[in-house]
Amino acid sequence: MVRLSPLEWPVVRQVRSGDLLGRGPAVTSALTRALAPRTSTADRVVQSVCPYCAVGCGQRIYVKDEKVVQIEGDPDSPISRGRLCPKGSASEQLVNSPGRQVKALYRAPYASEWQSLDKDAAIDMVADRFIESRRRTWQQQDDEGRLLRRTMGIAALGGATLDNEENYLIKKLFTAAGAVQIENQARI
Structure with a gap:
């Protein structure tokens, strides 16, 4: 000592x-x-947006050896002017958490165990089910012959972590698919 x-x-x-x-x-x-601060040893700084809510606070992400070492508020952001809420300040833990899921998991009907799927297989599975549900539940006309062109078998619930542009695109996608049950967490 x-x-x-x-x-x-x-x-x-x-x-x-x-x-x-x-x-x-x-x-x-x-x-x-x-x-010395962790930010002084970073290889590069990447600008991003906080993933937690729809406010869209700017973040500076400090990367060293392709690993996030620090996340701070971006003073150049006109929205947050360098400030982050407690959840935004802790988002480095979200990225580097050892418990973070990094692969798609699937549990088949009546199965007791989860199995890993590669990303392409998971996306194909979701797309196939989306298309099949739309085909199976499509309503072209009602009983009186009025044009409906809708499906009641698909619904969308957007989250508050999405920004306005993402919610707009999701609304356009589901409307084009014929869904009428389109909602957002921020409105509920």
């Missing part, structure tokens, strides 16, 4: 350096002076 010299005690450093109020270099230890 390293012994601390009495000359390095903060009060002694204050008197020796003339920093009597303890607001200058006298109050920092050698360890503190040797520290």
Whole structure:
């Protein structure tokens, strides 16, 4: 164990350096002076948008060796002006969490175990089910012959983590597919 010299005690450093109020270099230890922020060692900085809500706060993502090392508010963002809420500030943990799911999981009907699927197979499975449900539940006309051109077998529920542009595109997609049950978490 390293012994601390009495000359390095903060009060002694204050008197020796003339920093009597303890607001200058006298109050920092050698360890503190040797520290460097994680952002100074980053290979690059990527601008992004916080994924948590529809506000769209700007983020600066610091990357070192292709791994996110820090996420901070972007002062150039006209929306958040460099500020992040607690969830936005903790979004680095979302990216680097060891419990983060990075592959698609599927549990077949009546199965008790999940199985891994590659991304293309999962997307194909969702698309096939979407198309089949639309085909099976399509209503061209009602009983009185009025034109409907709709399906009641597909619905969409958008989330508040999507921005306006993403919600607009989802609305256009589901409307074009004939769905009439299109809702958003922010409206419910």
